[in-house]
Amino acid sequence: MxxxxxxxxxxxxxxxxxxxxxxxxxxxxxxxxxxxxxxxxxxxxxxxxxxxxxxxxxxxxxxxxxxxxxxxxxxxxxxxxxxxxxxxxxxxxxxxxxxxxxxxxxxxxxxxxxxxxxxxxxxxxxxxxxxxxxxxxxxxxxxxxxxxxxxxxxxxxxxxxxxxxxxxxxxxxxxxxxxxxxxxxxxxxxxxxxWKQVPRRDPVAPPGFQGQPWEPLGQLSAADQRRGYLVHQRHWSENIYPDTIPYSAELNPTLRAFASLGEAEPLTFAVLPLRPLRGATVKVSDLTGPGTIPASRIDLKMVEYAWSRPNYSLLGSYLRVPDYLRPVAPQDLPAAENKRYWLTVTVPEDAPAGLYRGTATFSAAGAPAATVPIEFRVLPIRLQQNPDRVYGIYYRDPLDDAARATDPAAKEYYTQQAELQARDMVAHGTTPCVPLTAYCSVPSKPDQPITWACDWDLLTRKIDRCRRYGYQGPLVMHINTNGLYARHMGGKYPGSHLRGVQVCPPAFETELQAMVSYLEAGRQERGLPEFLYYPVDEPGTAPEQVAFMVQCLKAIRAAGARTYVTADPTHEQFEPMRPYINVWCTQPFLPDRETVAKDSAASGVEYWCYPNHINGENDHTTVLGARMTYGFGFWRSGFKVLIPWIYSSTGGHPFNNLDSSTADFFNRPGPDGTVWPVPMWEAYREGYDDYRYVYTLQQAIARHPITRQPSKADRAQSVLAAVEQAIEVKAKYKLDADCWGYREFDVYRWQLAEQILALSQRG
Amino acid sequence: MTVLPAFEDAKLWYAAECSVSNAAPPGQPELTKAIHLAIPVDHTAGEPQYPIGWPRGGIAPAPAADWSGYDWLRFRAYCTSNREKLPHGGLGLILSMPDRGTEFHLPVPLVKDGWCSVEVPIERLSNSRQIARLQFNISESQWAHGDRLDVWFADLQLVKVTAPAVLALRSLERVLSSDAGYVVLELQVAGLPPGELLPARLVARSAGKEVAAVALQVRRGLQRLTVKVPPLPPGELTLTVQLPPGQDAASTTVTITRGPFGG
The missing domain is CATH 2.60.120.430 (Galactose-binding lectin)
Known part of the structure; x- marks a missing residue:
């Protein structure tokens, strides 16, 4: 019609x-x-x-x-x-x-x-x-x-x-x-x-394993059938898909977790409707025990499924995966499709230690409610972070949008978004160690003189925001290498990964050095933290590309500044660049820890890692790999900084992963600049916490009095060593099969916590 | 173990851009029934877009064969070549089934002047009741003009375990809290008809003493089971799957530690 x-x-x-x-x-x-x-x-x-x-x-x-x-x-x-x-x-x-x-x-x-x-x-x-x-x-x-x-x-x-x-x-x-x-x-x-829909992979299956994990659920209980839905639980780091059938052992769970003072800890459960449910929602109670953790300290979100790509840059294939978390709101649920609820308890800094109890209640119109018990143990531990380790992240800064905005409401929105995102980073263990740009425009012809200029106001505002949220530098700084290249190479720009680049005339190096000198003078005049100069992202390995990189790096070093390069240091083709690199930032944890330590001691070079395989280069489900990378893996690697690409990447509609040349991934925009996270972002925080337990125990051991007899410190050291020994060291932890079992992480974390507590007791 | 007639009779094989015969591999004159695939790579023999054609040989049972009652397809392969080093994935196995997009592919891990063994779990085939083709072929992109590959296939057979057996067992978690509530096991079972469930038992022993036992059901093939367990004592725990009539079939160990919620 x-x-x-x-x-x-x-x-x-x-x-x-x-x-x-x-x-x-x-x-x-x-x-x-x-x-x-x-x-x-x-x-x-x-x-x-x-x-x-x-x-x-x-x-x-x-x-x-x-x-x-x-x-x-x-x-x-x-x-x-x-x-x-x-x-x-x-x-x-x-x-x-x-x-x-x-x-x-x-x-x-x-x-x-x-x-x-x-x-x-x-x-x-x-x-x-x-x-x-x-x-x-x-x-x-x-x-x-x-x-x-x-x-x-x-x-x-x-x-x-x-x-x-x-x-x-x-x-x-x-x-x-x-x-x-x-x-x-x-x-x-x-x-x-x-395009075609592709099946999802089983994350821990050996090659050739077909079908999803199988176990007959058996006869559903009369209570479940009357209720019209099942309540079940898997470890938060294990994905639940729309069609995941729960194991009978997972039904009607008690949610359990432990956490230290000030720590945030996730608890999740899922509902599998046996028939359509209307107006489904969840509420939580206070957690009561030695004190009270009010319900207001429990963030309530629900997992949304979305069509995603097997990798952010792939075209032609899509599959349905758990994607982002949004605040719980009443929702109609179709039959036979799981709905997962994600609770995050933030322990007050002054909460008395001990066992707390509470409930989460699931309800839907016309169906009996389900009460899910919660048991939460608060530990009298204040976790410490290794000050020599930094969690940063690449970032599209809303302050750039605020600067371009032409009306007050837009300026306010983007400014607020920047603040909210900075707070969110800190809440997830990440500091605003975010690459920035000090852009100096250059005339297009080499015979035109350059008057160096940079928007210092905007750059300073960004840096002030970084400092206010706990990061004092050094700051990775993009510069306008491409503009200088085009100026000296007839208007041609380098392609992606320096595709088509040629070695430049000496005047290019001279002017690059001058640019950096100008920026250094401006930085010092304004009392800004050190800049690590980032002339090119991910150079290719062809000889011309490496030779061009050497030109850039030499010029920056000649200006008295340090350099930052995103490249794999184990690639032999990059050897000519090595003498001029101060920070290698590479995707895998390579070279190995011993080489990293030796190299850093000998030359002062730093090894940073941008583990994109647990950020955008996946199908949004590599949650366990994210936790391993950020915690025990990072500890074992010897690397100094984690700085994946990127806090949020959206193209086209931010909740349509199939439009645009690349998929949306990682944190998404909520209303009014708020943040809708993804399970991997939550896993970053949990990995960060895992490492904090390690470091806190290391510090406790170091502080323990030295005695002649085998001491509690010796016992703690042996537990720490056993946990380290249990890590199967990998260059990349991505797939679930690369890591421990989902619950194993918590077992090791508890072992570390027990030792911290033991060392804190007298005698 | 079943050796289908076609597995040993080269006359029942087809070949294109290569030849197939019954012949013993070098140094093994007793293997007279081995299938010899001789592939001279000729980049002038094919079409402009596919210069060497698609050298291949195999069997195409008609009607399609039902292999569902078996557990594995097994064979050994011996090869010689004038290439100094064999290309990775130089020879492939394809098992075809009638439905589009259901082919099973496997690179054959050839060893130059040596034997390799291949075992394909039948459960990996999406439709093991209708095997329309078993084929070996090379990919033209990996072989140069003038290359030669000779492969001898021996002991090509379908194998089934006649009595239920657990061939592999592991816990997906090597350490568990005493109050974990369940263990997640992965096991490989053979010797059962497809679709049949066999009652079994998981026994947990600590220092040789049984501390827990739960009933479970297993089926043929690779599977993952989540098994409820009571609180477990700290220490090394041996988990054993027992099949009727109560015999230990396979074991694995996990370490149990105290958890934050007692036990």
Whole structure:
């Protein structure tokens, strides 16, 4: 059935923009009349139109790749503004539904689309932080005649499409709208035809193991059948998929964990509905024992499944995986699909030690509630962090968006987002040891003189934020190597990984040294921490590329500064660079610990690691590998800093992992700049805590009085040594099969905690 | 153990861009029934896009064969070549089943002038009831013009264990808290008909003394079981799977430690 027979359909854009068939074009000049929809007293409105082809050229990589977002006649164009607006639609009296889609296909730096749509007493809110992010909303309202759709912006507003139809026609209309939404929430049909769903891998299965772990669940209990759902638990680091069948041993659990003072600890459980459930939600009680841990100290989130790619840069394959965590809210749950709830208890710094008890309660409309007991042991331990180890992370800084924003609401949003993310990093054991950029523009021709300049205000603001949240340097600093290269090489830029690069004339080195000298002078004048200069990311190993790197590194060192290189030091091709590198940052834990120690002692070189295999280079499920990398693996490696790429990576819609040339991964944007984490991010914190238990015990042993008799310290040392011995050292811990069993980590952690407690007791 | 006629009769094999015959490998004249695949690599023999064609040989039972009652396909392979070093994955095994996308692929780990042994668990085949083809082939990208590969296949057989047996057992966790509540075991069982469940018993022993015993059910093939256990005493624990009539079939050890919640 044609949509146009049932409803009002408006496609917003420029006067000459293509219009979706059967839809009516609306542009800034479309004014309302008695018979036709349009703007009422329109304020200054803008229109835009940009359509992406299905493949766009990436000159740096020399390939064609998918666009940032898939557009069509509806989403390629839009009308927007920054002041309130009113759009009138001549309706007859009746009950109506409204559907609105909003987003910008045009990239606008620092943009925030934050506005409310209201009609007939109903309203909805849009908030998109950035471009190429489309959202749709629905409203129900009653009209007594012509209606005015009110647009009230907090920042910018934008509209791509609007549909209004009689409520009784919804059954016919909704499928058509869902098809339109598919294009930005999933993939358009023509693109989807080239993708295929792939099975997920079993994380610990040996090669050739087929099918999921099997065990007949057996007869469900009468209570479970009456209730209409199962409650079960796996260790938080083990993924639960939509179709995971629980083992009978996992049913009706008691949630148990232990933690030290000030520590955050996860507890999870899952519900498997036997029939659809409406309005499912979870509440928690206080935890009571020697003291009270109030419910407000228990963060409640739920795991959302999403279509993901097997790896962030792969195209053509997708699978459904547990992806991000969002705050618990009532939700309808389909039958036979797991829903996992993620509780994080943060122990107060002054909580009395001992056993605490409480409950989590799951409820859904028309179904008996389930009470899940919680037992939580608080330990009288204050964990210490090894001061010689740093947890950093690559980062797309919202302060850049704040600087580009053109209205106060957007500036405030991005500034607040930066603060919230910094707090979130610290809460997860990561400090804002984040690579920054000191950008100096250079004229394009070598005979044009350079006046060095840098936005010191913005850079200083970023660095101040790093310091306020506990990181005092050194700071990894990108510089405009590419611009200098193009200046001396006829306007050509190096490709990705220095593809196509050639050795530059000596003037390039001279000017690079001058750039760094300028930045060093500015840094010292402002009292900023040391900069580690980062001329190129991930150079290739071809001789010309290595020779170019040597030029860059020599120039930086000649300016009296230290260098940072992201490259594998075990690759022989990089040997010419070695004398000029102060920090090797490499993906695997290689070279081995002994070589790292020897090399660092001999030359002062530092070994950092960017373990992308437990950040974006996976299918979002490498949770156990993340914990191992961040904790016992990091301890055993001898490396100094972990700095994976990246805190948050989004392209297109931040919750559609299949659009854009690369998938979204890691932390996602919640409303108002809040953070929606992922299980791997939680695993980073747990690994950080694992290492804190190790270091705290090491410190306790070191402080223990030396006696002639075998002492508690000797016992503790032997336990520590046994735990270290149990680590199967690997260069990369990614798949679950690379690590200990899920619960083994907690066994070793408890062993360390027991020894810490033993050493803290007198006698 | 079953040796199908086609496994030993080269006349029942097909070959393309190579030859197949019954012949003994060098130094093993007694193996007269070995299948000899002789592959001279000729980059001029094929089409422009596939210059050496696709040298291959195999058997295509018609109707498709039912191997579901077996546990493994086994064979040994001996090879010679004029290549100094064999390319990795130079020879592949493909087992085809009727449905699209259900082929099973395995690189044969050839040893130049030596024997290799291959064992394919039948449970790894998505449809072991309908084996339409067993084929060995090389990939043209790994062989140069003028290369030669000769492979002799011997002891090609389907094997089944006639009595239930646990061939491998391990705990997925090497250390556990005493109050863990369950253990996760991975075991490989043979000798059962497909789909049949066999009652078994998991016995936990500490210093030789039985401290816990629970009932479980096993099926044929590689499987993972989560078995509820009572609180366990700290120390080394031996977990043994017993099959009827109560015989120890396989054992593994885990270390039990005190946990934070008692025990």
């Amino acid at each position: 044609s949509l146009a027979l049932l409803l009002f359909l408006f496609d917003f854009g420029k006067p000459d923009s293509p219009v979706l068939p059967e839809w009516t074009a609306v542009h800034p000049g479309t004014v309302a009349t008695a018979e036709a929809a349009g703007w009422v007293d329109p304020p200054e409105l803008t229109a835009q139109d940009y359509h992406y082809p299905r493949l766009v050229e990436n000159a740096s990589r020399g390939v064609s790749e998918p666009p940032p977002v898939y557009t069509d006649e509806l989403t390629r164009d839009a009308v927007g503004g920054t002041r309130p607006a009113r759009f009138r639609v001549p309706l007859l009296p009746g009950d109506y539904n409204l559907w609105a889609v909003a987003g910008s296909s045009v990239a606008v730096g620092g943009a925030l689309y934050d506005f409310t749509l209201s009609v007939g007493g109903a309203s909805t809110h849009f908030q998109m932080a950035g471009s190429r992010w489309f959202e749709s909303r629905r409203l129900k309202f009653h009209a007594t005649g012509p209606i005015d759709l009110l647009i009230t912006p907090r920042s910018r507003w934008i509209l791509s499409g609007l549909a209004i139809w009689e409520a009784r026609q919804s059954e016919a209309v909704e499928p058509k709208l869902a098809k339109l939404e598919q294009a930005w929430r999933f993939l358009p049909d023509d693109v989807l035809a080239k």
